[in-house]
Amino acid sequence: MDSTFRRTPNIHLQDLINGLLQGNRIFLSRAITLVESKRADDKVASAELVDKILNTERKTLRIGITGVPGVGKSTFIESFGKMLTEKGKKVAVLSIDPSSNRSKGSILGDKTRMDELSKDPNAFIRPSASGSSLGGVASSTRESILLCEAAGFDVIIIETVGVGQSETIVKDMVDYFLLLMLAGGGDELQGIKRGIMEMADHILINKADNDNLKAAKHAKDDYWNAVHLFPPNDADWVVPVGLCSALEKNGIEEVWSEIENYQSHTAKNGWFEENRKRQAIKWFHERIHARLEEIFYSKPMIKEEIKKREELISSQKLSVRKAVEELFNS
Numbered sequence: 001m002d003s004t005f006r007r008t009p010n011i012h013l014q015d016l017i018n019g020l021l022q023g024n025r026i027f028l029s030r031a032i033t034l035v036e037s038k039r040a041d042d043k044v045a046s047a048e049l050v051d052k053i054l055n056t057e058r059k060t061l062r063i064g065i066t067g068v069p070g071v072g073k074s075t076f077i078e079s080f081g082k083m084l085t086e087k088g089k090k091v092a093v094l095s096i097d098p099s100s101n102r103s104k105g106s107i108l109g110d111k112t113r114m115d116e117l118s119k120d121p122n123a124f125i126r127p128s129a130s131g132s133s134l135g136g137v138a139s140s141t142r143e144s145i146l147l148c149e150a151a152g153f154d155v156i157i158i159e160t161v162g163v164g165q166s167e168t169i170v171k172d173m174v175d176y177f178l179l180l181m182l183a184g185g186g187d188e189l190q191g192i193k194r195g196i197m198e199m200a201d202h203i204l205i206n207k208a209d210n211d212n213l214k215a216a217k218h219a220k221d222d223y224w225n226a227v228h229l230f231p232p233n234d235a236d237w238v239v240p241v242g243l244c245s246a247l248e249k250n251g252i253e254e255v256w257s258e259i260e261n262y263q264s265h266t267a268k269n270g271w272f273e274e275n276r277k278r279q280a281i282k283w284f285h286e287r288i289h290a291r292l293e294e295i296f297y298s299k300p301m302i303k304e305e306i307k308k309r310e311e312l313i314s315s316q317k318l319s320v321r322k323a324v325e326e327l328f329n330s
């Protein structure tokens with residue numbers, strides 16, 4: 001974003017919107033940078049931008065993809081994305097990376113990980129947004145989805161690393177949630193993975209090739225048994241458990257045909273639309289909470305006032321309830 005744009009957002013905003021609506025990827029990139037910005041003037045421009053490009057007509061599909069580092073997410077997205085562009089779809093790839101703050105890196109920072117797809121004129125790959133809160137990153141990713149859709153992209157893929165909180169956030173912004181797994185390592189059916197498995201609309205065991213094929217088939221049976229003990233999901237959808245080799249491009253078409261099944265199943269039972277509506281309302285309330293927090297913490301002297309009360313609370317001279325009342329009334 002150049003400084004002219006920042007200083008006079010309104011003059012250039014219409015140009016940005018026009019370029020975006022024409023599907024220009026440079027404008028799309030700039031628009032995403034704008035919605036990711038934390039500057040007050042950019043926030044005003046972003047609100048106007050997102051409001052103007054809301055798309056109510058075109059049918060799009062938002063797919064979340066998760067799995068532990070090394071499971072093959074980028075290899076899968078490369079194969080899957082290429083298959084989709086060959087079918088005439090326009091594909092955008094965004095990411096949410098909870099580790100990017102710490103490492104200052106990003107799971108998609110290195111575009112060469114999706115070498116072919118990044119050169120495809122019908123694909124758009126955007127490295128992860130970074131920010132101080134996962135909530136803030138999530139919100140700008142939601143807006144980036146809307147921008148990609150306005151720019152004519154049909155399928156938006158949101159990638160995240162399978163480490164916990166970010167899954168829930170991604171689940172809340174997509175139509176279909178795909179979990180990539182590996183065979184072996186008996187831990188997979190336990191612990192945190194269970195929660196993530198319960199969120200999945202599709203479980204896919206990757207690297208089902210060569211010496212790993214037999215173990216992958218075993219894992220598939222195990223996951224199938226586990227998944228079918230879960231209560232029925234909101235979509236009333238029987239979660240498929242499949243095998244694939246992202247590297248050898250096997251099982252990729254099958255994933256797409258399951259997604260198409262899901263689309264027609266949830267169009268018929270109304271869940272597709274219902275889910276998008278619920279997600280938008282939930283996002284609205286999350287933003288209200290975030291805004292309230294921002295307003296509260298920006299009060300003058302608030303940090304000092306909190307610090308003072310922390311000491312009183314820890315020495316039991318002040319109750320938490322009273323402290324909170326005082327802060328809100330100060």
Ligand code: GDP
Nearest residue numbers: 068069070071072073074075206207245246247
């Ligand atoms: P990510 O961290 O989940 O994005 O995983 P990557 O896509 O970077 O893949 C990690 C490693 O696994 C790379 O060396 C890939 O070449 C390899 N890999 C990915 N998919 C497959 C697959 O289907 N079969 C095999 N044998 N290796 C794969």
